[in-house]
Amino acid sequence: MLKMERISDIYDMKVFTDNGDYFGDVEEAILTKTKIYGWRVKATKNSYLSKVLGSARGVIVPHQLVKSIGDVMIISKAAVPTAGGDEEKAAS
Numbered sequence: 001m002l003k004m005e006r007i008s009d010i011y012d013m014k015v016f017t018d019n020g021d022y023f024g025d026v027e028e029a030i031l032t033k034t035k036i037y038g039w040r041v042k043a044t045k046n047s048y049l050s051k052v053l054g055s056a057r058g059v060i061v062p063h064q065l066v067k068s069i070g071d072v073m074i075i076s077k078a079a080v081p082t083a084g085g086d087e088e089k090a091a092s
Contacts, residue, residue, distance in 0.1 A: 010026050024042055025047075026040070030060065
């Protein structure tokens with residue numbers, strides 16, 4: 001059975017990588033007319049994002065890289081920005 005949730009229930013959800021690293025918190029969903037395009041994840045204190053991004057506020061994670069949404073969101077390690085920062089755009 002398909003379990004449906006409201007997008008508003010996902011806001012402020014903890015985000016972890018598939019390696020178990022704390023990534024950040026969901027700030028908002030990015031929608032097209034018919035589907036979810038991605039998720040804006042904010043860098044929070046003690047998260048991997050705050051260490052890698054420095055002063056940037058967060059990143060946009062494409063929905064294709066989300067592996068699971070339940071009590072927490074699990075994303076693929078491909079969504080993790082590198083020190084160069086060329087894989088993901090910093091959210092403004």
